[in-house]
Amino acid sequence: MTVANTSVVRAAETSRGVPTTTVSASTSSGAGVNRLREPDATRAIHLLVFTSLYPNAVQPHHGVFVEERLRHLVESGRVAATVVAPVPWFPFRYRRFGAYAAFARVPEYEQRHGIHIHHPRYPVIPKLGMNIAPSLMYRALLPVARKLLANGEHFDLIDAHYFYPDGVAAVRLGEAIGKPVVITARGSDVNVISRYRSPARQIQWAAKQAAAVVTVSQALKDKLVSLGGNSGNITVLRNGVDLECFRPLDRTAIRAELALAGPVWLAVGHLIELKGVHVTLAALAKTADTILMIAGEGPEEIRLRKLADRLGIAPRVRFLGAIPHAELCRYYNAADAMVLASSREGMPNVVLESLACGTPVIAAPFESAAELIHAPEAGEIAESHTPDAIALAWQRLENGRPERSATRRYAEQFGWRPVVETQCALYARVLATRVHDAAGAGS
Secondary structure: OOHHHHOOOOOOOOOOOOOOEEEEEEOOOOOEEEEEEOOOOOOOEEEEEEOOOOOOOOOOOOOHHHHHHHHHHHHOOOEEEEEEOOEEOOOOOOHHHOHHHHHHHOOOEEEEOOEEEEOOEEOOOOOOOOOOHHHHHHHHHHHHHHHHHHOOOOOOEEEEEOHHHHHHHHHHHHHHHOOOEEEEEOOHHHHOHHHOHHHHHHHHHHHHHOOEEEEOOHHHHHHHHHOOOOHHHEEEOOOOEOOOOOOOOOHHHHHHHOOOOOOEEEEEOOOOHHHOHHHHHHHHOOOOOOEEEEEEOOOOHHHHHHHHHHHOOHHHEEEEEOOOHHHHHHHHHHOOEEEEOOOOOOOOHHHHHHHHOOOOEEEOOOOOHHHHOOOHHHEEEOOOOOHHHHHHHHHHHHHOOOOHHHHHHHHHHHEHHHHHHHHHHHHHHHHHHHHHHHHHHHO
8 A cells, every 4th residue: 555545423412612722821930831721612613624635626526525524514603724635745747647746736725615725745655655654744744834823823623534644643743733633534544554554553543642533433433442442532423414415306307318217326436446336337237227327537447447348238337427526416316226335435425415315325235334224215235245236235125115205304314413513512522621631730
């Protein structure tokens, strides 16, 4: 695994955000010292969001799930945020250099949804630098954080997404500038990267040092606990779905516009092996007349096209390319099932989006599948990660097809409001604990 590859709800509480402030007091000698003041419930919690998984002008789909959560937090009025979303340094912008050239074209600064976003560069060493990736990221970004503070930026805590290298670097950054850190585990950062000895040790260290840890599924929490994480410091906080953006539409009209007839599957995601689109294609070959739409792009596309040709199903497969996030709603509505044959997932937003549009899901049995699909109206979980199992799951879905309105009602439990409430309550607890600990240390 290269350095570049490492960069890939419980009941809501109603506590409002309570940011702390630092004030200056005078000792008997006249020297100024800093102490934490009681939290101020009248203003928003200010976050420094730190993650390499964040959309930008060149890669608008990159880490959109992180942006979605932050956007809803900010829109609540209880959170304000500045984003530091580093990208690997690369000297050439020419497209023939592939993904690294795309990094070079990312602007140093931009705004999205009214949020200020900085894209500083940090060095990577492909194939050799995995173990030192957090140190490289930290050393490059500490001056950036200090400059933000010197220029008058204020933030109460660091909100990091993706445990390695981002979360590890964020904890070091928090120690250097005196801010608590909350780390969110997203999936492969824990499920895959922790298989390597040095990254696993660093993940364990960061989990112990962080003020709080969030996982997007119970399965991820269980994995972190198995690595030595403190269960009491880990909150399961699933992703949410925008129920206004993803909703049932005029399905008949959309299918007519797209020239669709008969059963339709939809696969959505980056075209990489772990997403299992090759399994979906092989399952499609076991059906007689089903059409598959594939929304996404990635390094596996050529191989997948050749596989469709070899299986004799190319006329029934439509490669749509990258579809803007807001436009995916039409394709979810057009489909009879969204098929996700991934070998690993954290908490896939595509499942929530599909359900919100009234389209049931066929999922491979990845770790968190049962946390999302646990009622007939939600769809089917295949018995194994094989084409035969996916095809059999489709047959079961066809035989007991749920009403699309029932699938939509099922999805309504996954809206953003409880996620925002629980996340803000978590931030408030972190800041209140910091004040309490500081008071204890000074007494």
